[in-house]
Amino acid sequence: MAAEQIETVNTGADKAKLAASVLLVIAGIVGFYMLTKQGALAQWGALIAALVASVAIFMSSESGKEFVAFCRDAVREAKKVVWPARKEAMQMTAYVFAFVVVMALFLWLTDKTLEWAIFDLLLGWR
Incomplete structure (x- = not known):
């Protein structure tokens, strides 16, 4: 075609x-x-x-x-376009904020774990 x-x-x-x-x-x-x-x-x-x-x-x-x-x-x-109702939009916004908080905690925890493993255990700098 x-x-x-x-x-x-x-x-x-x-x-x-x-x-x-x-x-x-x-x-x-x-x-x-x-x-x-x-x-x-x-x-x-x-x-x-x-x-x-x-x-x-x-x-x-x-x-x-x-x-x-x-x-x-x-x-x-x-x-x-079918726009979402206010309740649905608020729920989706809350889900996004919750996901962002969970992801931020996960990344912080991963960073601190790697920092501890590399600097304390592997290199012994602290």
Whole structure:
């Protein structure tokens, strides 16, 4: 059974939209730092305006449309998840904490036993 190949065709216009989107983000960041003398309102206004314009251009591209479709599918799949009840989640959390405590005690005991066997019995350093 051969795997299906999914090919996307990126047109020049689509690549130009993506490039313009990236350039708008860069321009927004540069504008934020260039407008320090005009005050925080001008800085944040320029940055937010550039980011909004960048997102609008990105969403009009084919990649943006695919991203929106992916997000919709992800939300749809997340709604299908059967989440545990509070009681069940608390019980599982308690089991995990108990296991961690038991494992910590086991590792501590193993470490101390090996320390005693190596340093006291084998090497006689203590």
